[in-house]
Amino acid sequence: MLSQSILIFVAVTDYVLASSHHHRVNSPMLLPWEYGIRNLARRPVRSGLTLAALSIVVLLIMVVVGFIRGLEVSLAESGDPDVVLIYSVSAGENIESSAIAARTPDLLTSSIAGTVDRFGVTFSSPEIYLGTRIVSENGTGGLGLIRAVSERSPLVRRQVRLVEGKWPGRGEVMAGNLAAAKLGVDPAQLVIGRKILFEGQEWKISGRFVASGTAFESEIWCNLPEFQAATKRQDISLVALLLPPQSSSAELTLFCKERTDLELQAVRETEYYAALQQYYRPVRLLAWLVVLLVAGAGLFAGMNMMYGAIAGRIREIATLQAVGYRRRAILLSLIQEGVVMAAAASLLAGLFALSVLNGHAVRFTMGAFALKIDSFALIVGCGTGLILGALGALPPAIKALRQSVAVCLKAI
Amino acid sequence: MRILNTLVAGFILTLVGCGEGDGKANTQAPSAPVTSAYTLSSEPADAIAVGAARETAENDKSITVVGRIGGSEKPFVDGLAAFTIVDLKVAYCAEDEGCPTPWDYCCNQKDVKSNVATVKLVDEAGKPVSGDARELLGVKELSEVVVQGTAKRDDQGNLSLAVSKVFVRAGK
Numbered sequence: 140m141l142s143q144s145i146l147i148f149v150a151v152t153d154y155v156l157a158s159s160h161h162h163r164v165n166s167p168m169l170l171p172w173e174y175g176i177r178n179l180a181r182r183p184v185r186s187g188l189t190l191a192a193l194s195i196v197v198l199l200i201m202v203v204v205g206f207i208r209g210l211e212v213s214l215a216e217s218g219d220p221d222v223v224l225i226y227s228v229s230a231g232e233n234i235e236s237s238a239i240a241a242r243t244p245d246l247l248t249s250s251i252a253g254t255v256d257r258f259g260v261t262f263s264s265p266e267i268y269l270g271t272r273i274v275s276e277n278g279t280g281g282l283g284l285i286r287a288v289s290e291r292s293p294l295v296r297r298q299v300r301l302v303e304g305k306w307p308g309r310g311e312v313m314a315g316n317l318a319a320a321k322l323g324v325d326p327a328q329l330v331i332g333r334k335i336l337f338e339g340q341e342w343k344i345s346g347r348f349v350a351s352g353t354a355f356e357s358e359i360w361c362n363l364p365e366f367q368a369a370t371k372r373q374d375i376s377l378v379a380l381l382l383p384p385q386s387s388s389a390e391l392t393l394f395c396k397e398r399t400d401l402e403l404q405a406v407r408e409t410e411y412y413a414a415l416q417q418y419y420r421p422v423r424l425l426a427w428l429v430v431l432l433v434a435g436a437g438l439f440a441g442m443n444m445m446y447g448a449i450a451g452r453i454r455e456i457a458t459l460q461a462v463g464y465r466r467r468a469i470l471l472s473l474i475q476e477g478v479v480m481a482a483a484a485s486l487l488a489g490l491f492a493l494s495v496l497n498g499h500a501v502r503f504t505m506g507a508f509a510l511k512i513d514s515f516a517l518i519v520g521c522g523t524g525l526i527l528g529a530l531g532a533l534p535p536a537i538k539a540l541r542q543s544v545a546v547c548l549k550a551i
Numbered sequence: 552m553r554i555l556n557t558l559v560a561g562f563i564l565t566l567v568g569c570g571e572g573d574g575k576a577n578t579q580a581p582s583a584p585v586t587s588a589y590t591l592s593s594e595p596a597d598a599i600a601v602g603a604a605r606e607t608a609e610n611d612k613s614i615t616v617v618g619r620i621g622g623s624e625k626p627f628v629d630g631l632a633a634f635t636i637v638d639l640k641v642a643y644c645a646e647d648e649g650c651p652t653p654w655d656y657c658c659n660q661k662d663v664k665s666n667v668a669t670v671k672l673v674d675e676a677g678k679p680v681s682g683d684a685r686e687l688l689g690v691k692e693l694s695e696v697v698v699q700g701t702a703k704r705d706d707q708g709n710l711s712l713a714v715s716k717v718f719v720r721a722g723k
Contacts, residue, residue: 228623387629387630387631388629388630389628389629389630389631389633389681390631392628392629392630392631393628393631393633393669393671393679396623396628396633396635396669397669397709397711398705398707398709399664399667399709400707400708400709
């Protein structure tokens, strides 16, 4: 027991005196940076476990923030600022429940000047937007989103790019990059050549499209007249009109107000998705609450671990005090250990999140979106990790430093 | 030791290199009552109600109509000095009902359809005036206004008024 104490005393003083004699020229004397770092390596199992626990906490925070960011970015980028949506005033903010007369696109383009028109083709896209059950070839499936469009749609829906296959012909559809995630089916079920079943009809997949991570990517697009025949619908859900850049949609709004018989409303696509953002605000608040809970749990777990770690080093801390180091310097060194550990954990979690989880498709009511581990998610995750590292070390370190040096030197 | 130092340095560099600005301001200018070339100082006589105007107004003939601004959640048109008015006889949601947007007549929508007209402010050349009617006329939702202009009715019974002068009733 006594010999063990002497050994610790000799080892600590020898190392500290050897590595920091130049620091002692001016007081106050701080423990050398290497001391804290080497301490971490001296207890590899304990340090490894702490690192793993902190990494998991930081990773969880990054995933939840990535979820929030993915949802926000997906909705924010889905709206084209030059596109105005014309749909039923009774639909409120839900285009799926909108039904307007099929003649509306022609009526609008003949009554309103200002929509983009090139070579006699007006940039308007009449569409049916519908949520319906979709079944793949192997019998799996779920509620999917169908957008029935005309061949003029790409003129208005400028985010959409066909990356594989061809534009759907008769009896064909093209699937968005996240459509499989939305349906909850194996992506192999939605490759070109496969067939899917919806609205009592079999459709062959002719192409795959991307849309810069917007909500369109979770949809399946088909031909408008054919879908109208399949669903026995003569109406449409909406008309999307492309306006020249920076132009006002006031004339369209005025037209909708004047023609009360048509019961239409004109909403900029950006405003539509901004309203959806508001709709999903409780979900985002809940996600932030999860971040707080995870961080809180991580803080207590980290504190518990540091209490254990510091309790085992009571004699070492007392020895440092005995050789002349002030409590503040020892406290700083202990916090340094915690922060270095948290920084390493944040790096590991960040690397894992970026390389494995970033872009992972998440299924959601409005479709699907990609988990977005961006700079914001990294900063929140790493920042929380660092705070946990510093705060977690503080209470046990203070507790250890408050005890008498003489008592601590005799501690078992 | 060196590996740990490298990790710490890498962490700091990662944080520094991840900056990304995406701030977007979302401001809404408050409307302030003003006296403009489009406002009248005294109330014109012989104004008819919106419901009656929808029945009797003749195309391109002068008309004076009285009504209350409302009819939908957003009765004003952004970017143009235009709005919808509803016949005064149609009741809107009472204040004690706690409706946040009583001007949309959500409690009485069935009566609005046949008692609503669109008002657009036009200049001397007859072109719609750009801007916000709230700022140009000092009006807001549920303001009672008497408008002077020309009428346009279509086959579906929709009434549109191109007005050059507006009187805003006090206290509304």
